[in-house]
Amino acid sequence: MxxxxxxxxxxxxxxxxxxxxxxxxxxxxxxxxxxxxxxxxxxxxxxxxxxxxxxxxxxxxxxxxxxxxxxxxxGGLPADEPARTPGGRIDREAADAIFARRKREAEAAPDDWRCWFRLAVAYHDARDTPRARKAMQRAIDLHDGKPVREERETAA
CATH class of the missing domain: 1.10.287 (Helix Hairpins)
Incomplete structure (x- = not known):
């Protein structure tokens, strides 16, 4: 809020x-x-x-x-999975491991907006904001039934 x-x-x-x-x-x-x-x-x-x-x-x-x-x-919202440092920041190695898993999921189901949403969260956790936004936009487009442009490919 x-x-x-x-x-x-x-x-x-x-x-x-x-x-x-x-x-x-x-x-x-x-x-x-x-x-x-x-x-x-x-x-x-x-x-x-x-x-x-x-x-x-x-x-x-x-x-x-x-x-x-x-x-x-x-019930499919990704949990706050990554380990955190004592200062509360997301541990980079943990975020990278989660990202690799989410990337494989999105590659296995490229038309599932849920996978792309989770990948966007993983990109965000890995501190890659531009790709997080592109993956989230792809999730929005897939959810709304809009054509997905090739420039929005982020799992490759």
Whole structure:
């Protein structure tokens, strides 16, 4: 729950920053000075790009949480398996061993979103965030019946 509150707070702060930047862009556009108008146009583009990224990131997180709830209801949510260091960090060797097992499972059942979800968690535990996101996106696509693009292949 704390993560959701933090995400909502930071997203709200980001939207406020977007609004301030857009307002400054409008003010710069109204000056009539060519250089200021160029900066104003750029200032209007930045909030649009930022809002697009925020929207896609929020949608990704919601879809991943939806799959997690469904997998938990089925009793298939991966347990917090990896051993931890005395400081609470995940032991790298333990995470790598779990990752190898999850990778084999995903290779054996490439059309099972549950295997890809578990592989995404294993990638995350192994501190490979880009591949974790790709594997989670593949799980979401498989779950929703969307075609899976070749660039999202992560178990190979």
């Amino acid at each position: 704390g993560g959701k509150i933090t995400y909502a707070f930071l997203s709200t702060a980001l939207v406020i920053v977007f609004a301030v930047v857009a307002l400054e862009g409008v003010l710069l556009l109204r000056t009539g000075e060519p250089a200021a108008m160029g900066m104003g146009a750029a200032a209007l583009v930045l909030p649009c790009v930022g809002a697009w990224f925020l929207w896609h990131n929020t949608r990704f997180a919601r879809n991943a949480n939806r799959l997690a709830r469904e997998l938990e209801a089925e």
